[in-house]
Amino acid sequence: MTxxxxxxxxxxxxxxxxDQGGRPDALQVMVHRGYAYVAHPWSQGFSIIDVRDPKNPGETVFVPAxxxxxxxxxQTHDDLLLVIHARDLFADAAFAVDEKVYYTKSVGETVGTAAGGRSARNWSAGVAIYDIANPTAPRRIGFFPVEGVxxxxxWYVGGRYAYVSALIDGYSDYIFVVIDLADPTKPVEAGRWWIPGMHLAGGETASWPDGRRYALHHALVEGDTAYACWRDGGLTILDIKDRTAPKLLTHRNWSPPYGGGTHSALPLPKRDLLVVADEAVLDHEEDGRKLTWIFDLREPSNPISIATLPVPDEADYTVKGGHFGPHxxxxxxxxxxxxxxxxxxxWQNAxxxxxxxxxxxxxxxxxxxVPAGPTRMVDKRQGRPPVIQSADLFVDANGLxxxxxxxxxxxxxEYGG
Structure with missing residues (x-):
């Protein structure tokens, strides 16, 4: 293979x-028991790729949405695979022409679900749960439904609970929801939390200005603490000892003066550190230089940024096209x-x-x-440049x-070490 x-x-x-069976588009990837599970943004479904020989990936199985x-x-863990279901927003007329709309406005308000009440919908919303004891023949055993987008x-790494970002009718955007998987065939909600101002149907009003998007991307959970990234809403650290009633420990937001897009948090508890990446969401750094921050967490109620990761500089990635910055x-x-x-x-185009x-x-x-650019464009959005946009990554136990x-x-x- 060349x-x-x-x-x-x-x-x-x-x-x-x-090329993932001719569907080369993907966002999240998990590698589990010698198989790569990839989630497609454009091909509407997910694929399972045999990577037991990583130099010669084998058969691909596609599961349509x-x-x-x-x-x-x-997410994969043991014999379970959890797959999100949501409205295909990039196929929606509100977002298909200008990606800026997706990243700078409340999704619930843009698509008309924030006011509350069930609207007619022609998509599936929630989390599908599969048994993957047979890795290439996932068997759906349960579904957690969401009334909304x-x-x-x-985030699921085994045990009783999974943690999701969900856009539910009546909220302006995605919030933090705990799912109880005591019986994975009958998942139920255990608890939820949101930044005050997001529950519009409950009479709340946003305290942030237009053009800012307060929305949970996702949270990583370490023990009884959830580290949650809220795009333009910054970082919250939540006490979730009681999964039914998450409590705010601290909220930090450095946007403004920085450009928002807070996306991914990685706690390093043995060192009392937290790494937080702000996603670049517009071309040519139109949303400003995005950084990945290192926080000192010795006092969890007062995280202090002590450094940022170096920004790639061996080429002029700002003018390359597409997004340049952390993902x-x-x-x-x-x-x-x-x-x-x-x-x-x-780092997207880097x-x-x-x-x-x-x-x-x-x-x-x-x-x-920096991988080679695509040989063909699958992205359905208008005018996207044919450059690499490295989206997600998984490093296996062998370091691949x-x-x-x-x-x-x-x-x-392969990393040189």
Whole structure:
């Protein structure tokens, strides 16, 4: 198999590639028991790729989504696969022409679900739960329904509870919801939390200005604490000892003066550190330079930013086209590669990056690979540039990096160490 030649590589090497069965678009990726589970933003469904030989990915199995529904995020643990169901917003007329609408306005208000009350809908909303004892033949065993647009992203690493961002009728945008999976065939809601001002049907009004989007991207949970990123609403740290009644410990927001888009939080509890990535959401850094922050968490009620990760600078990525800046972090999931000092991240048109934060005040980039651009565009939005937009990544227990793109397939990368 001839591999596409990366645009740039330093201390990383492309060892495998898959076009994902002819559906090269993907957002989240999980690698579980030798199979990559990829969630498609445009192909409406998810795929399972045999990567037991990572240099020669094998057969791909595609599982279609219901009509008008996207499956853009998913999670695997033991014999369970959780897949989000939500309205396909990028196919919606409100978002298809100008992506800025999606990132700068409340989704609930844009699509008309924020006022509350059930509206006619032709999509599936919630979380589908599959048994994957047979990895390539997922068997749906349960469904957690949502009355609204649906679910965006999940955190599930086993045990009784899953944690999702859900856009429910009556709320302006996605909020934090705890799902009780004591019986995975009959999941139920355990609790919810939102930033005050989001529950419009409850009489709340937003305290933030127009053009700012307060919406939970997702939360990572460590023990009884949830670290939640709210796009332009910043970071909240929640006490979830009582899953039925999450409580706010602290709320930090550095937007303004910075450009918002707070997206991914990675707690490093052994070192009392928290890494937080702000997503670049507009082309040519129109939304400003986005950064990945390192916080000192010795006093959880008062997180202090002590450094930011270096910004890729070996090329002029601002003018390259597409988004330049952070997107996702490898999340140290059980069974994957775990480190308190080595951070892996996607940087969109600047590809995949590795950072050594042994000294958290002086983080260093220690590896990079910018995959080749797509050979064809799957992205249905108008006028998108044909450049790499590395979206998500998963680092397996052996240290191999699996990275997705909106159009360019699955890259399998070896880090030089």
């Amino acid at each position: 591999l596409p030649t990366p645009d740039f590589a330093r201390n990383m090497r492309l060892i495998g590639h898959s 219901p009509p008008n529904t996207w499956n853009i995020h998913l 649906g679910v965006h992203r999940i 996702n972090l490898h999340e140290n999931r059980p069974g994957s590669f775990q480190s308190d000092t080595l951070i892996f991240a996607t 590809g995949v990056r590795a950072f050594d934060i042994s000294d958290p005040y002086r983080p260093k980039e220690t590896g990079a690979l 990096i699996y990275s997705t793109d909106y159009n360019a397939g699955l890259s399998i990368i």
